[in-house]
Amino acid sequence: SQELEQSPQSLIVQEGKNLTINCTSSKTLYGLYWYKQKYGEGLIFLMMLQKGGEEKSHEKITAKLDEKKQQSSLHITASQPSHAGIYLCGADEYTGANSKLTFGKGITLSVRP
Amino acid sequence: KAGVTQTPRYLIKTRGQQVTLSCSPISGHRSVSWYQQTPGQGLQFLFEYFSETQRNKGNFPGRFSGRQFSNSRSEMNVSTLELGDSALYLCASSLFTATNEKLFFGSGTQLSVL
Numbered sequence: 001s002q003e004l005e006q007s008p009q010s011l012i013v014q015e016g017k018n019l020t021i022n023c024t025s026s027k028t029l030y031g032l033y034w035y036k037q038k039y040g041e042g043l044i045f046l047m048m049l050q051k052g053g054e055e056k057s058h059e060k061i062t063a064k065l066d067e068k069k070q071q072s073s074l075h076i077t078a079s080q081p082s083h084a085g086i087y088l089c090g091a092d093e094y095t096g097a098n099s100k101l102t103f104g105k106g107i108t109l110s111v112r113p
Numbered sequence: 114k115a116g117v118t119q120t121p122r123y124l125i126k127t128r129g130q131q132v133t134l135s136c137s138p139i140s141g142h143r144s145v146s147w148y149q150q151t152p153g154q155g156l157q158f159l160f161e162y163f164s165e166t167q168r169n170k171g172n173f174p175g176r177f178s179g180r181q182f183s184n185s186r187s188e189m190n191v192s193t194l195e196l197g198d199s200a201l202y203l204c205a206s207s208l209f210t211a212t213n214e215k216l217f218f219g220s221g222t223q224l225s226v227l
Contacts, residue, residue, distance in 0.1 A: 031213055042117070042203055042218030043156075050213075088156065092212040098169040099212040101146070105155035 002027045002093040004104035012110045021107045023089030025070040031092040032072045036085050084111045117206050119219035131192040134222045138185050138206030145187040146211040150201040161211045199226045
């Protein structure tokens with residue numbers, strides 16, 4: 001089965017600083033998703049990447065997909081307290097005729113004002 | 114448009130009991146997926162339903178079951194609860210499939226088994 005490893009496990013940054021978090025897959029990536037979660041709440045969709053080399057941005061968050069490395073990175077520019085939360089990457093895993101979404105364990109981001 | 118609604122929000126049960134959780138997807142969404150989230154294992158896929166049929170199932174024991182109704186609302190049931198079943202149970206809806214699409218998650222049901 002596919003495994004997604006996220007690094008670092010947790011991160012504390014000063015408000016205004018840039019940061020990058022990573023997601024590495026044990027198998028070929030067909031679709032890679034980034035979600036954000038507030039503790040004890042549901043996940044909120046951030047971005048979906050489907051092609052190698054694809055890069056998408058939303059407000060101050062940019063995600064890239066490196067298909068060869070089976071890796072995705074998420075970069076936040078000029079972090080704000082509102083960026084704090086748990087960032088999870090998810091990937092499509094195909095098992096025969098079926099598919100499911102597999103998630104990494106998440107990265108907890110804290111932003112100090 | 115209303116989001117995904119999960120009820121109840123919190124639940125406390127004792128070992129051996131059974132529990133039923135409910136999920137109302139976004140109107141028009143036909144795929145509903147269920148996930149279990151724990152600090153140790155993270156977010157794990159339970160099952161996906163589409164048009165009242167279970168389309169895919171994760172690696173959970175038979176005590177975990179689910180169903181979907183004609184209006185796309187879904188329920189999941191856990192019988193003979195164990196302490197390890199304590200978790201946040203999340204449901205997500207999408208138009209047609211749990212993959213290759215954006216998922217909309219509910220706020221979850223926090224289940225505590227004592």
